[in-house]
Amino acid sequence: ARDLQSTQRQYRISDFARMLYDESLTPAEVVRRWRGEDDAADLTNGNYSEEEVEEDENFFRKAKHDDDEGNDYEDRLISRYDYNALALKWNDPDNLESLRRRFATANLMKDRNG
Amino acid sequence: MSNPPQALIRFQSQKSLAHRLVLSTLTGRPVHISQIRPSSPTNPGLAPHEVSFLRLLEAVTNGSHIEISYTGTTLVYRPGLITGSAPGSGTSGGVIRHELPAGCTRGVSYFLIQLCLLAPFSKAPMNVLFTGPGVITSATPAGDMSADSLRTAILPLYAQFGISNNIELRILRRANLSAGGKGGAGEVQLVFGHQVRLPKTIHGINPGRVKKIRGVAYCTGVSALNNARMIEEARGILNPMTGDTYIFSDVSSAPYLVSTDKSNPNQKKKTGVGFGLSLVAESSTGSLYLADLASPPSGGVPPEDIGRKCAYQLLEAVSLGGAVSLAAAPTVLTLMAMGSEDVGRLQLGRDVLGNESLVGLARDLKAFGASGWGVRDASTGQKGDVVVSVVGRGVGNAGRKIA
Numbered sequence: 001a002r003d004l005q006s007t008q009r010q011y012r013i014s015d016f017a018r019m020l021y022d023e024s025l026t027p028a029e030v031v032r033r034w035r036g037e038d039d040a041a042d043l044t045n046g047n048y049s050e051e052e053v054e055e056d057e058n059f060f061r062k063a064k065h066d067d068d069e070g071n072d073y074e075d076r077l078i079s080r081y082d083y084n085a086l087a088l089k090w091n092d093p094d095n096l097e098s099l100r101r102r103f104a105t106a107n108l109m110k111d112r113n114g
Numbered sequence: 115m116s117n118p119p120q121a122l123i124r125f126q127s128q129k130s131l132a133h134r135l136v137l138s139t140l141t142g143r144p145v146h147i148s149q150i151r152p153s154s155p156t157n158p159g160l161a162p163h164e165v166s167f168l169r170l171l172e173a174v175t176n177g178s179h180i181e182i183s184y185t186g187t188t189l190v191y192r193p194g195l196i197t198g199s200a201p202g203s204g205t206s207g208g209v210i211r212h213e214l215p216a217g218c219t220r221g222v223s224y225f226l227i228q229l230c231l232l233a234p235f236s237k238a239p240m241n242v243l244f245t246g247p248g249v250i251t252s253a254t255p256a257g258d259m260s261a262d263s264l265r266t267a268i269l270p271l272y273a274q275f276g277i278s279n280n281i282e283l284r285i286l287r288r289a290n291l292s293a294g295g296k297g298g299a300g301e302v303q304l305v306f307g308h309q310v311r312l313p314k315t316i317h318g319i320n321p322g323r324v325k326k327i328r329g330v331a332y333c334t335g336v337s338a339l340n341n342a343r344m345i346e347e348a349r350g351i352l353n354p355m356t357g358d359t360y361i362f363s364d365v366s367s368a369p370y371l372v373s374t375d376k377s378n379p380n381q382k383k384k385t386g387v388g389f390g391l392s393l394v395a396e397s398s399t400g401s402l403y404l405a406d407l408a409s410p411p412s413g414g415v416p417p418e419d420i421g422r423k424c425a426y427q428l429l430e431a432v433s434l435g436g437a438v439s440l441a442a443a444p445t446v447l448t449l450m451a452m453g454s455e456d457v458g459r460l461q462l463g464r465d466v467l468g469n470e471s472l473v474g475l476a477r478d479l480k481a482f483g484a485s486g487w488g489v490r491d492a493s494t495g496q497k498g499d500v501v502v503s504v505v506g507r508g509v510g511n512a513g514r515k516i517a
Contacts, residue, residue: 075130083427099433
């Protein structure tokens with residue numbers, strides 16, 4: 001049941017709207033939470049009150065910050081990609097097939113049938 | 115102007131420093147930025163490109179006031195009026211020359227993107243020539259796009275806001291990143307001659323389908339064969355997706371840097387040798403997705419790798435969805451926030467919106483008095499897309515109150 005709950009939490013737009021201007025979270029934390037990539041500590045706290053969650057966040061913030069700064073110290077517009085992972089992803093015929101729908105040359109008839 | 119002194123808006127850290135300064139200039143609110151790289155052991159405080167950006171702001175505005183603390187970790191900026199290249203301070207023949215120092219590690223697009231945001235709200239046309247030993251027109255490992263991508267994927271976006279006349283980016287001399295990751299010695303001129311009272315409200319809620327891919331392969335000071343090899347590899351990946359792929363090839367010789375060595379003043383140094391690829395996918399509704407990659411300054415990467423990685427990067431950018439790609443989103447969202455007091459909508463992929471820099475941007479905009487973004491799930495387009503509604507602030511152009 002917990003697993004189910006955690007997948008539902010992922011990418012819910014109302015969550016994002018709530019967190020967007022919540023100054024107690026850093027932008028990185030907002031993103032991580034919205035993607036549901038948060039660690040177990042947050043999942044167990046999922047039902048608790050906001051204050052307690054915030055306290056936890058404060059507790060963990062210091063360490064996380066130090067990690068982040070090494071990686072993402074400066075602003076960048078072109079994201080850093082793991083090119084090996086990308087190459088794997090875009091060599092997979094399934095992924096390519098799903099991307100094909102975003103291209104004008106794609107055969108739309110197949111879509112409509114399915 | 116004798117406005118009462120406004121309260122400083124306070125920020126910390128060097129994150130999105132340039133963009134905060136631009137927002138400050140556009141809204142006319144002074145800012146106080148502290149904690150700029152306070153714990154960096156090697157170079158605390160403002161980096162060369164940031165100091166240079168402050169100089170640029172000073173050049174295109176009138177009455178700006180900048181205070182930097184002794185250590186460079188704290189900055190107070192009181193913006194003036196955006197005058198553009200009006201005759202007067204620092205302009206010769208209608209052109210502002212801006213020299214970038216040799217220690218600059220960021221591409222010229224770092225400056226150009228922000229300058230383009232200021233330009234529509236300027237009093238006079240903006241005409242700035244970037245020159246000097248620090249101008250890098252290629253993409254950089256620091257995450258800047260190339261000047262080509264800026265020209266083909268960012269400037270066309272201004273047309274959606276009704277800003278389309280007399281805008282030109284001339285890449286006069288190309289330069290990649292030099293050895294050591296610093297400087298280039300290229301030359302770029304930005305002409306931005308369309309000033310508006312308010313940008314139009316846009317409704318970018320239909321991403322459309324990608325119908326064509328354009329690109330520029332560039333190499334400076336190396337064999338043109340590199341271009342051909344990059345293009346070949348990139349086309350190999352992109353051709354199955356769309357038939358309309360065209361990648362231009364631009365070959366130029368490496369720029370020379372006049373030696374600063376006094377014992378041998380005639381010695382010239384080649385800088386900015388390398389190659390790179392810029393790819394832009396355009397959809398049927400005018401959405402643009404871009405990918406950019408250049409050879410690293412240390413070298414040792416075959417052009418095939420650059421071509422392949424860049425093509426994968428483009429596929430990834432398209433797959434993220436939305437009407438605007440991540441690299442262009444700050445520009446579009448900022449212009450929307452500066453628009454008339456009306457609700458504009460923009461569809462973004464969820465991984466584009468769920469990005470640290472955009473969350474930071476939303477908060478910065480709010481700090482400068484813009485209203486909050488509304489977000490909801492998109493009804494059309496790719497699964498998981500999000501529509502962001504932005505209410506304009508009606509800031510507009512102080513120099514053109516009567517239009």
